[in-house]
Amino acid sequence: xxxxxxxxxxxxxxxxxxxxxxxxxxxxxxxxxxxxxxxxxxxxxxxxxxxxxxxxxxxxxxxxxxxxxxxxxxxxxxxxxxxxxxxxxxxxxxxxxxxxxxxxxxxxxxxxxxxxxxxxxxxxxxxxxxxxxxxxxxxxxxxxxxxxxxxxxxxxxxxxxxxxxxxxxxxxxxxxxxxxxxxxxxxxxxxxxxxxxxxxxxxxxxxxxxxxxxxxxxxxxxxxxxxxxxxxxxxxxxxxxxxxxxxxxxxxxxxxxxxxxxxxxxxxxxxxxxxxxxxxxxxxxxxxxxxxxxxxxxxxxxxxxxxxxxxxxxxxxxxxxxxxxxxxxxxxxxxxxxxxxxxxxxxxxxxxxxxxxxxxxxxxxxxxxxxxxxxxxxxxxxxxxxxxxxxxxxxxxxxxxxxxxxxxxxxxxxxxxxxxxxxxxxxxxxxxxxxxxxxxxxxxxxxxxxxxxxxxxxxxxxxxxxxxxxxxxxxxxxxxxxxxxxxxxxxxxxxxxxxxxxxxxxxxxxxxxxxxxxxxxxxxxxxxxxxxxxxxxxxxxxxxxxxxxxxxxxxxxxxxxxxxxxxxxxxxxxxxx
Numbered sequence: 001x002x003x004x005x006x007x008x009x010x011x012x013x014x015x016x017x018x019x020x021x022x023x024x025x026x027x028x029x030x031x032x033x034x035x036x037x038x039x040x041x042x043x044x045x046x047x048x049x050x051x052x053x054x055x056x057x058x059x060x061x062x063x064x065x066x067x068x069x070x071x072x073x074x075x076x077x078x079x080x081x082x083x084x085x086x087x088x089x090x091x092x093x094x095x096x097x098x099x100x101x102x103x104x105x106x107x108x109x110x111x112x113x114x115x116x117x118x119x120x121x122x123x124x125x126x127x128x129x130x131x132x133x134x135x136x137x138x139x140x141x142x143x144x145x146x147x148x149x150x151x152x153x154x155x156x157x158x159x160x161x162x163x164x165x166x167x168x169x170x171x172x173x174x175x176x177x178x179x180x181x182x183x184x185x186x187x188x189x190x191x192x193x194x195x196x197x198x199x200x201x202x203x204x205x206x207x208x209x210x211x212x213x214x215x216x217x218x219x220x221x222x223x224x225x226x227x228x229x230x231x232x233x234x235x236x237x238x239x240x241x242x243x244x245x246x247x248x249x250x251x252x253x254x255x256x257x258x259x260x261x262x263x264x265x266x267x268x269x270x271x272x273x274x275x276x277x278x279x280x281x282x283x284x285x286x287x288x289x290x291x292x293x294x295x296x297x298x299x300x301x302x303x304x305x306x307x308x309x310x311x312x313x314x315x316x317x318x319x320x321x322x323x324x325x326x327x328x329x330x331x332x333x334x335x336x337x338x339x340x341x342x343x344x345x346x347x348x349x350x351x352x353x354x355x356x357x358x359x360x361x362x363x364x365x366x367x368x369x370x371x372x373x374x375x376x377x378x379x380x381x382x383x384x385x386x387x388x389x390x391x392x393x394x395x396x397x398x399x400x401x402x403x404x405x406x407x408x409x410x411x412x413x414x415x416x417x418x419x420x421x422x423x424x425x426x427x428x429x430x431x432x433x434x435x436x437x438x439x440x441x442x443x444x445x446x447x448x449x450x451x452x453x454x455x456x457x458x459x460x461x462x463x464x465x466x467x468x469x470x471x472x473x474x475x476x477x478x479x480x481x482x483x484x485x486x487x488x489x490x491x492x493x494x495x496x497x498x499x500x501x502x503x504x505x506x507x508x509x510x511x512x513x514x515x516x517x518x519x520x521x522x523x524x525x526x527x528x529x530x531x532x533x534x535x536x537x538x539x540x541x542x543x544x545x546x547x548x549x550x551x552x553x554x555x556x557x558x559x560x561x562x563x564x565x566x567x568x569x570x571x572x573x574x575x576x577x
Contacts (some may be wrong), residue, residue, distance in 0.1 A: 013230060013233060013234050013237055014230060014234070015228050015230065015234060017237050017238060017241055018241075018243075020198060020226050020228070021169055021198070021238075021241055021243035021244065022243070023223045023226065024169045024196040024197070024198060024223060024224075024225075024226055024243075025168075025169060025196075025243060026223055027196045027222060027223030027224045028166050028168065028169060028195070028196045028224075029166075030222065030223070031163075031166055031194075031196060031222075031224055032163070032164050032165070032166045033164070034163070035100070035163070036096055036099055036100035036160060036163060037100045039096060039160070039163065039191070040093050040096040040097055040100065042218050042219060042222070042224075043089055043092060043093050043096065043187075043191070044089065044093055045218035046089060046187070046215060046216065046218055046219065047085075047086055047089035047090070047093070047560065048560075049214055049215050049216075049217055049218060050082050050085050050086055050089070050183075050215050050560070051082070051086060051556075051557075051560035051561070052214070053082075053211050053214045053215060054078075054081075054082035054086075054556050054557075054560070056211055057077075057081050057082050057179070057208065057211045058074060058077045058078055058081055058082065058553075060207050060208050060211060061077040061081055061179050061208065062074050062077055063207070064204065064205070064207055064208075064358070065077070065318075065319070065355075065356070065358045066355070066356040066358050067355065070549075071353065071355075071549070072353065072545060072546050072547065072548040072549050072577075073353055073355060073543070073548070073549075074548075074549040074552070075540055075541075075545065075547075075548025075549040075550075075551060075552035075553075076317060076318060076541070076548070076552070077179070077552075078549065078552025078553050078555065078556050079479065079540065079541060079548075079552045079555065079556075080178045080179065080180055080318070080478075080479070081179050081180050082180070082556050083180075083479075083552060083555050083556040083559050084180035084184065084478070084479055084481075085180050085183050085184060085187075085215070086556060086559035086560050087479070087481045087559045088184055088187065088481040088504065088506055089187075090481070090559060090562065091126075091481035091482050091506035091507075092187065092191060092481070092506040092508075094506075095156075095157070095160075095506055095507055095508055096160065096191075099157050099160050099161070104153060104156075105153070105156035105157060105507055105508070106121065106152070106153050106156055106507065108126065108127070109121050109122055109123065109126070109507070110122040111149055111152070114140070114142050114143075114457075114461065115457055115458050115460075115461035116145050116461050117145040117146050118142045118143050118144065118145050118147070118461070118513065119142070119143045119147055119148075119149060119152055120140040120141070120142050120143075120516070121140060121141045121142075121143075121152070121507070121509065122138070122139070122140050123139050123140065123141055123480060123482035123483050123507070123515075124137055124138055124139035124480055124482075124483075124517075125137075125138070126482060129562055129567075132567060132571070133555075133558075133567075133570065133571075134536065135534055135535040135536050136519060136520035136524075136527065136532065136533065136534020136535060136536045137472060137476070137517070137518065137519045137520070137534075137536065138517070138518045138519075139476075139477065139480050139482075139483050139515060139516065139517045139518070140515070140516045141482070141483055141484050141505075141507070141509060141512055141514075141515050142461075142512070142513050142514045142515070142516060143509075143511050143512055143513060144489065144511045144512070144513045145513075147511045151510075151511070152509065152510075152511070155509070155510035155511065156507055156508055156509055156510070157508050158191075158192045158193070158194075158508040158509075158510060159191065159192055159193050159194030159195075159508075160191060160192075160194070160508060162194075163194065165194065166194050166195065166196075167193055167194050167195045167245060167246070168195055168196075168243075168244075168245025168246065169195060169196050169197070169198065169243055169244055169245055170189040170193060170195040170196070170197050170198070170244070170245060170246045170247070170248060171197075171198050171200065171235075171238045171239055171244045171246070171247045171248070172185045172186050172189060172197055172198070172199045172200065172247075172248050172249070173200050173202075173235050173239075173247065173248070173249035173250070173251065173255075173259070174199055174200060174201045174202045174205060174250070175202055175205075175250035175251060176202035176203070176204035176205055176251075176359070176360075177204075177318060177321045177322065177323070177359055177406075178318065178322065178478075179205060179208060181250050181285075182199065182201065182202075182205065182212065182250075183212065183215055183216070184503060184504060185248055185250060185503055186199050186216070186225060188248075188503040188504065188505070189246075189248060190219070190224060190225070191508070192503075192505065192508055193246070195245065195246065196223070196224050196225065197224070197225050197226075198225075198226045198227075198228065198238060198244070199212070199216075199225065199226065199227045199228070200228050200229075200230070200234060200235045200238060201227065201228070201229050202251075203229070203230075203231065204359075204360065206229050209227065209229055212227055213227055232258075235259075236259075239259055239278060240278070244280065245280060245281075246280055246281040246282070246283070247259065247278065247280065247281070247282045247283075248282075248283045248284065248501070248503075249282075249283075249284050249285075250284070250285045250286075250323070251284075251286065252286060252287070252404075253286050253496055253497070256282075256284050256286055256496055256499075257271075257496070259278055259282070260276045260277065260278045260282055260493050260496075261276055261277055261278075261493075262277045271494060274494065276493055282493060282500070283499070283500050283501030284496060284499035284500055284501070285323065285438070285485070285486055285487065285498070285499045285503065286323070286436070286438075286487070286496060286497070286498050286499040287322075287323030287324070287404050287406070287436060287438055287498060288323070288404060288434070288435055288436015288437060288438045288439075288487075288497065288498040289327045289328060289400070289401060289402070289403070289404055289434040289435045289436050290314075290324060290325055290326045290327050290328070290434075290436070290438065290439050290440065290441065290474070291326070291327075291328050291329075291330055291426075291429075291430040291434055291440050291441065292311055292314060292326045292328070292329045292330065292441040292442075292443065293330045293423075293426040293427070293430060293440070293441065293442050293443070294307070294311075294329060294330065294331050294332075294335075294341065294443045294444075295332070295422065295423060295426075295442065295443065295444040295445070295448050296331075296332040296334065296335035296336075296337070296338075296418050296419075296422065296448070297444065297445035297447060297448040298337075298445065298447070299337055299341075299445060301340075302522075302526060303445070303521070303522065304337065304340055304341055304344045305344050305347075305348070306522060306523060306538075307341070307344075307443055307521075308341065308344035308345040308347065308348040309348045309542060309543075309544055310443070310473070310542070311326060311329060311345060311348070311410075311443070312345065312348035312349045312352055312410075312543065313352075313473065313541065313542045313543045313544075314326035314441065314473045314474075314475070315327070315349070315408060315409075315410045316349070316352050316355075316385070316408055316543050317475065317541065317543060318359075319355050319356065319357050319358055319359065319362065319407070319408055320357070320362070320405065320406065320407045320408040320409065321357075321358070321359035321362060321406050321407065322406075322475065323404075323438055323498075324438055324439045324467070324473075324474050324475050324477075324478060325406075326410065326441060326473075327400070327404070327405060327409070327410065327411060327434075328391065328400060328401065328410075328411045328412070328413055328434060329345075329410065329411070329412045329413070330393075330413050330414075330415060330426045330429060330430065331412060331413070331414050331415075332414070332415065332416070332417060332418055332422045333414040333415060333416050334416055334417060334418050334422075335418065338414070342389070342412065345387070345412075346377070346379055346387060348544075349379040349380065349385055349387060349410065350379045350380030350385070351380075351544070352385075352543045352544060353543060353544075354382050355382065356382070357382065357384040357407055357408060359406065359407070361406075362384065362406065362407035362408075363384060363407075365405050365406060365407045365409070366384040366386055366405070366407050366408065366409055369386060369388070369399075369400070369403075369405055369407075369409045370386060372399055373388045373400070375388070375389075375390065376388045376409075377389070382408070384407060384408050384409075385408045386408065386409040386410070387410055387411075387412070388400060388409065388410070388411040388412065389411075389412040390412070390413075390414075391411045391412060391413040392413065393413045393415060393429045393433050401433050401434050401435065402435045403435075404435070404436070413429075415429065419451070419452070420452060420455050423452065423455070423456070423459050424459070427459050427462050427463055430463060430465075431462070431463065431464050435497065436487070436497050436498040437464050437465050437466060437487045437488035437491070437497055437498045438465065438466055438467065438474075438486075438487055438498040438499070439465055439466065439467040439468070439469065439474030439475075439477070440463050440465040440467075440468050440469070440474065441468075441469045441470075441473060441474055442459075442460070442468065442469065442470045442471070443470075443471055443521075444456070444470065444471065444521070445521060446521055446530075446531075446532060449470075460516055464488045465488050465514065466484070466485070466486050466487045466488045466489075466498065466502070466514050466515070467483070467484075467485065467514060467515045467516075467517065468514060468515070468516045468517070469516075469517045469518075469519070470516070470517070470518040470519070471518060471519045471520060471521045472517045472518055472519030473541070474517065475541065476517050476519070476541070477515045477517045478504075479541075480504075480515070480517065481504060481506040482504075482505070482506045482507050483504060483505070483515040483517070484502040484503075484504060484505045484509070484512045484514070484515050485502060485503050485504040485505070485515070486498075486499055486500075486501055486502035486503060487499040487500065488513070488514065489513060519534075519536075519539075520532050520534035520536060522534075523536060523537050523538045523539075524536055524537050537574055537575050537577065538577055540552060540555070540574055540577060542577075545577035546576070546577050547573050547574070547576040547577035548577060550573045550576075551570065551573040551574050551577060554566070554569050554570045554573050555570055558570055
């Protein structure tokens with residue numbers, strides 16, 4: 001695509017692109033003169049609008065995904081829908097308040113050294129509510145090596161440090177799988193990048209168009225955000241319009257390359273010559289093949305069952321249609337409990353609630369995976385649910401390491417060794433053999449972590465992933481508003497892998513590298529009985545949480561208007577699951 005056209009055949013597209021971009025340019029000029037306090041008020045208005053349509057949002061989302069209204073799986077739509085947006089609004093408004101007051105954005109954050117000359121900023125627990133609702137969970141944002149604490153604090157605020165210096169109009173090409181991605185991407189462009197935004201919805205989310213219009217009405221009324229629907233032709237016309245200053249998308253690498261390089265033989269020639277068709281900044285989140293490294297240890301039968309459910313959730317959440325879904329489990333061939341864990345994993349995959357493989361193309365991708373792996377197992381629930389064991393990490397042609405299935409297919413590979421030797425080999429395999437850098441998971445018994453000592457934290461630093469989860473699914477990093485979300489830095493337009501840039505990041509930090517999320521190895525009360533300082537029960541994002549829908553609804557109401565009086569109901573619902 002080029003940016004040389006000055007007009008667009010709007011009638012054929014069903015939208016007057018020139019007029020739309022002109023309105024956003026007018027809104028940008030007004031945005032430049034909008035003080036931080038007023039920007040914060042607008043953001044809070046978005047939060048109020050989101051809370052008002054939260055129920056409609058979830059009902060519509062469940063319909064898109066073929067979920068029964070009474071299913072506990074509807075909890076996924078609460079947590080990955082309005083709850084995520086409302087939590088982000090609360091976190092970002094706090095940052096804007098501090099900036100407006102001229103105070104330190106990081107005043108309430110612990111900052112400590114991390115391996116390799118990095119800094120770690122604690123973002124969970126952030127306040128007392130976090131300590132109660134996420135007891136035992138921790139999250140840090142790690143900076144790039146060499147960042148000083150002085151520079152970190154001075155840079156916190158990004159585009160809101162100089163709000164008068166706006167940066168044009170951005171195009172956001174919306175995601176189609178997790179329905180909070182799109183509004184969160186819009187808010188990040190408006191506040192972190194200081195751009196007004198035209199949002200082009202993914203056609204899968206068109207039934208949510210009215211909900212999103214209601215959410216963003218406080219901003220559309222000020223000509224700060226516009227929402228359009230349509231096919232690739234609409235997105236293409238917007239991307240190449242000279243009034244669009246930057247593009248951000250969530251989706252596949254193939255879509256990214258079509259936007260940046262074009263299609264067909266011309267695209268191949270442009271890429272070979274290093275001449276992108278899109279001559280404006282492009283950021284993206286594109287998924288990948290997510291690893292789960294299971295460190296060998298001495299586990300109880302209850303540990304095996306719980307962590308098997310944990311891994312099954314990482315694959316089956318949203319029917320596997322997540323950029324951050326686990327795809328390859330890496331086990332020690334020398335772990336005496338390897339077979340017991342695989343038995344528990346098969347049972348967990350089979351026992352998870354049945355659901356349709358709803359995302360377009362999912363069934364075809366599953367069929368393709370099975371055709372390439374004749375020994376693949378159908379593990380119950382739905383015909384698509386698949387386990388592929390015996391994957392060879394030394395095989396350069398293994399497609400399970402290079403193809404994001406985006407469906408309910410889980411692979412298992414083995415490496416020799418135990419302790420540090422296995423950890424080192426597994427980290428190297430995750431870095432060098434699996435496509436993408438969005439998220440990596442580590443599961444380890446507390447005694448194993450203790451035995452590894454500083455080597456364990458060093459291994460986290462060696463993983464080249466944008467989010468690393470330790471006994472906590474990396475998807476929790478997505479739900480953490482002050483965490484960064486995106487690929488490991490360093491990718492280029494020509495080799496984009498899991499994308500370029502970050503989103504979320506409600507502290508508006510600069511020079512970030514990754515988020516590290518840590519959770520308890522066991523749920524309460526077993527955690528306490530075994531000496532872990534964690535009171536969290538089975539998390540409500542587990543696919544087997546029987547009260548997930550009610551818990552998600554109550555958490556969403558809490559995020560909209562945090563209150564001490566709401567906590568008992570939330571905690572009681574979570575415990576019932």
